[in-house]
Amino acid sequence: MAAKYDLTQRIAPQLDRHLVFPLLEFLQERGMYPDEELLKAKIELLNHTNMVDYAMDIHKSLYRTEDVPQEMMERRAEVVGRLKALEEGAAPLIAFLQNPNAVQELRSDKQQNLQILKERYQIGPEQIEALYQYAKFQFECGNYSGAADYLYQYRALSTNSERSLSALWGKLAAEILMQNWGDALEELNRVKDIIDSKNFSSPLNQVQSRIWLMHWSLFIFFNHDNGRTQIIDLFNQDKYLNAIQTNAPHLLRYLAIAFIVNKRKRPQFKDFIKVIQQEQYSNEDPITQFLACVYVNYDFDGAQKKMKECEEAILNDPFLGKRNEEGNYTTVPLRDEFLENARLFIFETYCRIHQRIDMSVLAEKLNLNYEEAERWIVNLIRTSNFEAKIDSEKGTILMEPNYTNVYEQLIDHTKALSGRTYKLVSQILEQAQPQPTR
Secondary structure: OHHHHOOHHHHHHHOOHHHHHHHHHHHHHHOOOOHHHHHHHHHHHHOOOOOHHHHHHHHHHHHOOOOOOHHHHHHHHHHHHHHHHHHHHHHHHHHHHOOHHHHOOOOOOHHHHHHHHHHHHOOOHHHHHHHHHHHHHHHHOOOHHHHHHHHHHHHHHOOOHHHHHHHHHHHHHHHHHOOOHHHHHHHHHHHHHHHHOOOOOOHHHHHHHHHHHHHHHHHHHOOOOOHHHHHHHHHOOHHHHHHHHHHOHHHHHHHHHHHHHOOOOOOOHHHHHHHHHHHOOOOOOHHHHHHHHHHHOOOHHHHHHHHHHHHHHHHOOHHHOEEOOOOOEEOHHHHHHHHHHHHHHHHHHHHHHOOEEEHHHHHHHOOOOHHHHHHHHHHHHHHOOOOEEEEOOOOEEEEOOOOOOHHHHHHHHHHHHHHHHHHHHHHHHHHHOOOOOO
16 A cells, blocks of 8 residues: 555656665665565666675675675776776876865866966866766765765866766765755756756757756755745746646645645645646546645545545655654654645635534544544634634534635736736747857
8 A cells, every 4th residue: 555655666767876775765664665676676776886885785685695796796896996097087186176275276267277277287178077087986886975075176177068067966966865955955956047047958858857856856855944945936837847747747746745734825826726627637646636626626525535645645755754863764744744734725625615614524524533623623713814603512613704805806916917927028038039059
């Protein structure tokens, strides 16, 4: 049952192979698949990296032996030899970068820096390329900290835009793997700015890069303190939302979660519900289906059933959990937040279309017993703007009509019109600009 809602097989192809390891660790910790399957999957991944020692440890665990195949030993010797050769090639530049007085000579102009390096330190394009190869090899060995430092330094010197972007992706992956969420978010925004620029390679590559970026961002947004707002700001942009609907509808789960657990209703929520309505018959994710039940079909019995499935999906999703002090994943806080807000969504919508509500009926739809539901509703009415009265003798809730101020309606319509006008003008200006020559 737990594996029913697992999205790993859809998400993994869009990640760097190193980013797949945390997902497999989570699946193994949750016991969602047989250990043997997951260990084999890890070895398959490791065969395409330089993390040979880790692969040996997995092999010993999988086959319950202290012996490892000869090819693994040969591969290890090959990796060590290659690492030494790359280190020697990059040594002059690394020595320069470790000298604070020398580094102070560098300027913001990259061409001028290349001239300084060549004339004063006999460092040319070959050594800069060697630094990139060394950093990349370090990353493949699992030395993410060293790789991140060297990739940053490479980007400061490189005039090769394609290689610089590759180095930026590598640094983003390294920061994610080190769980440096603040630095990772900064790198994520740098990658986004490049992808969204008008001179980015081709429209097809642009769409694919956005898909990659959104998948990688899941690690950050559900760990960074402000991530739940940031994911809405990114995923709900038209160009990113279109990419999701066309190429990666499973990502709607995470946007839906962000909207539900956000502390305040986001103005984009109504537009997102339109997307949910469009996708409700093709997307089988319980979290998006829950929103469809509440806001599209007004199916409160269906919403109640979906809440149980949503809880299962959250508990078995590696992105929706954080490491606790013991180093283990925990999804309980997010699950509890989700259930609390999901009940609020049901209550708000149910009250909007009913004037008199039977408490026992509402308790059933909220997945609470009668006493729990009564306490929950009393507290909600006390702490929110709900205009309602509880008749304890009859066991009913009487909703008082709440008419929207006519001036507020006018302001809302004006804001919407202003937004559409701005978008239309932006599109016209963008089409009018000359296309870059190829």
